[in-house]
Amino acid sequence: MKKYILEINGLIKNFNRLRVLNDVHFKIKHGDFFGLIGPNGAGKSTLLKILYGIVIPDSGNISINGLDLLSNYKKIKYSLGIVPQEDNLDEDLSVNDNLIVYSKYFGITGGESRRRASELLNFFDMGEKKYSKVSELSGGLKRRLMIARALINNPSLIILDEPTSGLDPEYRQNIWEKLKALNRNGVTILMSTHYMEEAERLFKNIIILNHGNIVFNGAISEITLNKKSLEEIFLDIAKH
Amino acid sequence: MSGTEFNFVPDAKWQQMELLKKINKTNSNLSKSLFTVFYRNYLVWLKYYKPGIIGDILEPLLYLAALGFGIGKFIHNINGISYIKYIVPGIIASSSMYAAAFESTFGAYTRMVTNGIYQAILLTPIGIEDIVSGEILWGTAKAFMSGTAVLIIGTVFGWIISPAAIIIPVVIVLNGILFSSLSLLITSFSPSYDFFSYYFTIAISTMFLFSGVFYPVSSLPYAIRYFVYIMPLYYTVSIMRMLDEGKINPVLLFSYLSVIILFALIFFYASVYFIKKRVIK
Ligand SMILES: Nc1ncnc2c1ncn2[C@@H]1O[C@H](COP(=O)(O)OP(=O)(O)OP(=O)(O)O)[C@@H](O)[C@H]1O
Ligand SMILES: [Mg+2]
Numbered sequence: 001m002k003k004y005i006l007e008i009n010g011l012i013k014n015f016n017r018l019r020v021l022n023d024v025h026f027k028i029k030h031g032d033f034f035g036l037i038g039p040n041g042a043g044k045s046t047l048l049k050i051l052y053g054i055v056i057p058d059s060g061n062i063s064i065n066g067l068d069l070l071s072n073y074k075k076i077k078y079s080l081g082i083v084p085q086e087d088n089l090d091e092d093l094s095v096n097d098n099l100i101v102y103s104k105y106f107g108i109t110g111g112e113s114r115r116r117a118s119e120l121l122n123f124f125d126m127g128e129k130k131y132s133k134v135s136e137l138s139g140g141l142k143r144r145l146m147i148a149r150a151l152i153n154n155p156s157l158i159i160l161d162e163p164t165s166g167l168d169p170e171y172r173q174n175i176w177e178k179l180k181a182l183n184r185n186g187v188t189i190l191m192s193t194h195y196m197e198e199a200e201r202l203f204k205n206i207i208i209l210n211h212g213n214i215v216f217n218g219a220i221s222e223i224t225l226n227k228k229s230l231e232e233i234f235l236d237i238a239k240h
Numbered sequence: 241m242s243g244t245e246f247n248f249v250p251d252a253k254w255q256q257m258e259l260l261k262k263i264n265k266t267n268s269n270l271s272k273s274l275f276t277v278f279y280r281n282y283l284v285w286l287k288y289y290k291p292g293i294i295g296d297i298l299e300p301l302l303y304l305a306a307l308g309f310g311i312g313k314f315i316h317n318i319n320g321i322s323y324i325k326y327i328v329p330g331i332i333a334s335s336s337m338y339a340a341a342f343e344s345t346f347g348a349y350t351r352m353v354t355n356g357i358y359q360a361i362l363l364t365p366i367g368i369e370d371i372v373s374g375e376i377l378w379g380t381a382k383a384f385m386s387g388t389a390v391l392i393i394g395t396v397f398g399w400i401i402s403p404a405a406i407i408i409p410v411v412i413v414l415n416g417i418l419f420s421s422l423s424l425l426i427t428s429f430s431p432s433y434d435f436f437s438y439y440f441t442i443a444i445s446t447m448f449l450f451s452g453v454f455y456p457v458s459s460l461p462y463a464i465r466y467f468v469y470i471m472p473l474y475y476t477v478s479i480m481r482m483l484d485e486g487k488i489n490p491v492l493l494f495s496y497l498s499v500i501i502l503f504a505l506i507f508f509y510a511s512v513y514f515i516k517k518r519v520i521k
Contacts (some may be wrong), residue, residue: 015521019293052363055521077365084363088356101283107366162337234263 005030005157005188006051011060015047021057022212028190029206030156033183035203035220036192043212044192045085048161051190052082064157066176078106081155083146083163095121095145096130099152106153120148122195124178140171147175151182158182160191164198169172176202208233273366278381280357281347283349295342296386300335301354301393304328307454308399318456321485324402328394329480330453336412337385337419337473341444344423345378345436351375354425358519368516372424376508377422380413387412402486411483414500415476421507422472428514447473452481472503 004027009086011024020043028034038044049055051062053073062069064076090098103109103155108116118233124144129137137145143163150158160179179202183189193199199206199220206223208216216223216233223233254305285292308324351357358371391408394400397488426439450464451473457465468474475496482488 049521054359054362054519074365076366077363080363082363085357086356088360090280090284090357090360091355092287093280097283101276101280102360102364105273105361105366107272107365153364182302 003030004028005032005065006190007061007063009061011047011050011062012058013043013050014058015046015121021050024060024209024212024214026207026214026217028188030187031183031189033179033186033204034188034190035199035206036190036209037194037196037199037206038192038209039194041211042209043163044209047209048159048190049084050191051159052080052084053077054084071104078153079156081150081153081158083150083158083160085161087142087146089142089145089149091134094133095126095137098134098145098199099149102149103152108153116152120151124148125174132186140167140174143167143171144175144178147178153154155187157188157190160189162192162194163196164193172198216231242445257499273370273379274373276365277361277371278377281351281374281378282381284429288326291516296339296382297334297389299338300331300386300390303335303386304331304390304393321401321422325399327454328399329405329484330451330477332387332390332394332412333406333415333473333477333480334448334451334453335390336383336415337444337447337476339386340379340416340419341423341440343382344375345427345439347376348375348379348424348427349430349436352519358515362519368519369512372508372512372515375415375424376420379423379459382414383419384409384412389414401484404486404488406460408480411476411479414497414504415473418476418500418504419470421504421511424513425507425514428511428518446470446487450474452477472500475499 006028007214009025012019024043024047035046046055050057051069057070065079067076069076090101093101096117099120100113103113103116103205118127118130121130124147126141126144126148129141134142134145135140147163150160163179164175167175171190176198179189179191184240191202203220205218206216206220207214242507304324304327308327312323317323318326325384358368360366361371388409391400391405391412395405422443423439427435430436430439450460450468451471452468453473457474460468479493479496479500482493
């Protein structure tokens with residue numbers, strides 16, 4: 001096993017002359033809870049979308065578990081769990097069928113698929129919602145189902161794009177607990193946020209992104225040991 | 241129960257073994273992936289199939305009855321065949337065209353744009369080619385239901401002429417692939433649902449009226465006939481009529497089949513290209 005689960009080098013992305021990512025490079029170790037922090041429009045989603053193949057970079061190298069990502073998206077997807085910023089659950093299917101159908105996309109079928117679906121629904125305290133319609137779920141439950149769906153293939157790396165934004169504190173806390181539990185079980189997590197409290201509670205290592213540039217890369221303790229809080233640093237950065 | 245006791249262990253060895261297996265099996269996975277996309281649509285269809293069946297099956301039968309009996313009263317025969325018998329193969333072709341076209345425009349647009357289903361699927365190992373193939377397979381299944389329903393009714397009422405008509409379902413499938421891929425291509429650059437009215441008026445209705453469903457194309461003025469030859473439906477109607485009447489001209493059959501397959505391949509690859517362009521930035 002490689003030391004790093006994810007390695008990114010020289011990543012550049014422009015959208016019609018606007019440079020959204022500028023020479024982004026960082027590494028994530030196995031088992032890390034890695035944070036991607038930055039104000040609105042910093043390029044967080046663009047970076048994550050490149051990792052899951054919805055955006056193609058102009059240049060750069062990305063490898064996951066030592067395998068080149070850009071030429072192996074399909075293969076690598078088997079070990080990724082992805083929660084995009086916008087919910088895209090299947091509104092025409094029940095909660096359970098959302099998981100069952102999704103598992104088929106990974107080649108998981110039959111009893112195995114049903115077993116994982118109910119395990120995940122229990123883990124996210126959604127057992128009673130099994131046969132509910134997705135359209136009847138609250139925003140918080142939809143988000144939990146999004147995360148459950150991302151775990152259906154037992155991924156070794158999960159990527160979450162602001163999974164708690166717009167949620168009540170109670171729901172947010174609940175999601176934090178689940179993510180911490182997953183991380184303790186050895187799942188590597190890469191997650192973006194612009195809530196500083198969330199960052200301080202969850203992340204071990206972070207990068208701070210501003211206008212597509214990495215302005216900090218290191219352990220979160222390096223920042224919080226300083227007098228300045230992450231909040232202040234963040235506000236400083238956002239001013240520029 | 242407290243959920244945090246969940247025993248989620250991403251076993252690294254297991255993961256890597258799985259990964260290696262998958263890498264060696266990429267080709268066989270492609271065909272499987274196509275069926276999972278199909279399966280998702282089928283599951284949703286099962287919930288709402290009743291209103292759908294009216295459009296796909298009842299409507300062509302209404303055409304058949306109204307025109308076959310109504311106009312058939314005045315037109316005693318075309319080339320020695322009673323009018324209702326004459327239009328059966330055309331209705332089989334046009335109803336399967338409509339079923340595929342509706343599914344692969346309105347249905348596909350809802351999945352791609354309104355509900356973000358493609359975007360969700362793309363987070364998994366399933367690629368655009370698989371999505372497009374699965375969608376075309378699904379549109380073809382709808383076309384098959386619609387077309388074979390007319391064929392069965394025609395057989396029951398004795399409106400089918402030759403036993404060679406038993407091969408018609410194969411042509412329905414080709415017709416389904418053809419119009420699903422054409423319609424998906426239209427969907428790939430459609431900015432809204434409204435855009436489909438152009439497609440249905442300019443392409444689909446025109447083909448329905450001019451491709452020889454209701455009368456021989458040879459009765460049209462020369463100038464119009466040349467337009468008919470660029471209409472894909474003309475070729476499927478012609479083949480179905482050949483089979484129905486049992487008057488098979490192998491040279492024509494072969495060349496018409498080649499035209500259909502050529503059209504379908506162009507539409508398929510073009511829709512893969514344009515859908516990719518639309519969902520991947
Ligand atoms: N498809 C696109 N076409 C053109 N510009 C885009 C596109 N996607 C993103 N951008 C631009 O790229 C920049 C970075 O956007 P991105 O969504 O990555 O930011 P973000 O850090 O995720 O912001 P937020 O916190 O609001 O989600 C923004 O200026 C945005 O307008
Ligand atoms: Mg974002």
